[in-house]
Amino acid sequence: MQVTVKLFASLSRGRFAVGVFDGEAALTVRDILASLKIPEEEASIIFINGRHEDVDAAVRDGDTLALFPPVGGG
């Protein structure tokens, strides 16, 4: 299966901004974080297809996963 992974702000440093992740079926966000060597506490905001999820959420073929460190503004 293929998942589009987007990394933002400090998470993209030394990695990539948008990439495609090929993997086995039945992956979770945690599995993808581990393979990208992103500590779980750094990916504090997780979206799958624009909806908030947590690290245990399942990722399915065709999903877009967007990961953010803690950010704020306004």
Next chain:
Amino acid sequence: MDRILRINMGAEGGPKAQVEPLGEYAGLGGRGMTSSIISREVPPLCHPLGSENKLVIAPGLLSGTGAAMSGRLSVGCKSPLTGGIKEANSGGQPAQVLGRLGYAAIVLEGSPGGHDLYKVVINKDGVRIEADNSLRMLPNYDLVSKMREQYGERIACISIGPAGEMKMAAASVACTDPELRPSRHAGRGGVGAVMGAKGVKVIVLDDTGLKTRQPRDLEKFRDANKRFVEGLARHPVTGQALPAYGTNVLTNIINEAGAYPTFNFKDGQFEGASRISGETFAELETKRGAGPTHACHRGCVIRCSGIFNDRDGKFLSKQPEYETVWAHSGHCGIDDPDAIAMLDFLDDNYGLDTIEMGVTIGVVMQGGVAKFGDARAAIDLVHEVGRGTPLGRVLGAGAAVAGKVFGVEKVPVVKGQALPAYDPRAVQGIGVTYATSPMGADHTAGYCIATNILKSGGFVDPLKPEGQVDLSRNLQIATAAIDATGMCLFIAFAVLDQPDTFQALLDLLNSFYGLELTADSVTALGKNILSMERDFNSRAGFTKEHDRLPRFFSTDFLSPHNISFMVKNEDLDRVFEW
């Protein structure tokens, strides 16, 4: 800070200054001060540009002290944009300087009879008010450089541009940053038009020879400030993300959440988002010899502002804030950072609220005045406003008026004030704040984005109506209280998540004033301010039907979540039940 400076612009024989003790306004600061004076002294049914309205400029309770982050200034009046009470808030140097000069408020009253334009100069020796018609229609940057030539480098300025002089409802009041750029603005609600109606072009503040305000208990105050600063540095938002990228770090996350209003609130995502994101701006700024880390006032340790240079490495504008970027980009379909920085500069220079101006341009693009995505046209439209052409006057009156003039159905305003950069259909909590805040649509009045999107202070699902009324209520109360202290609202990220940083804030206030405030007293202060503001609005003719979003947010569904605003009217009416 034990005095109020009242300037009667309509006094016989010319403007007269009078210094008074605090009296019934003792213990108040910032928004607490401005809203108290407006609600007690201004007839709610008066015309906002008339002699009965007052412009109140107040530093916060901790402004002018050694407390970090204490440089916020409140500017209050009856708003020419909303017709209700207004507090517009600005960073920059003036709050600190005004605090050290000892004034808890400057109140501009009355109306000058003639057509003279005045400058007010305040220093340790007192107050001088002089007619100076050579300043007429000067844009803010030119004005401040003239003031710098006359009064030196140590000043701070509070000023209006041509928009304020023309009494446009989108006119801002500009405040200078530490390098004397008039780049921080009390933007919202047309406060600049009220300053223009008072005939005051600029207030020049100079605290030479004066000292930082001294706390009752210096040792405790220093200790509290140390813990406060440490808490801000420790929190990843105030310690890392804001200094590295500024507020525009939000573009990507709001866009990913499907809450980025695009093409006048048609879509929830913008294809060009990555080209105008905080990450892109920060990289560009650094490459061009400026950068994304700058303090808008001395004593700021977050340093979320920045400087944007043009292609030749010359100063173009400050780093545009997230809402400014959005109003001129996604909302108008423009994805060119240089054009956005230019629009930011023009807004600041003419003295216009960047949110109101950008939203207005997008609304008239919908009305066929220009094409979505046409950056050149957007720049030309802002010049029309600055020149005061008939078209410019229409645009400078804000989105509600311009929408009517050009026959646009979808006009995103509440109480006549333009909605900022978060679609209330995909962030239901912020919709509650937009609808119910006494200020009109204002994200800062109860920033539900924190908890709906950024997971600060917990998490409430942004796509569901449940829990949003309680969230907005609590944030509106907390915000009103913070706005009274002179503290930058961005401390809230650390204060909401870290109990010891909240305690440090209380300890700062308590050690400075010899008080024993608790969390409950802060809540009581916030409720008191909101109650005064609601009472003013009610006497000005506002009813619960004014606490609503425009109808299209309930009837038109927003992509990609295909969602409408679902919080019920009867629940909106419960926001201020406490």
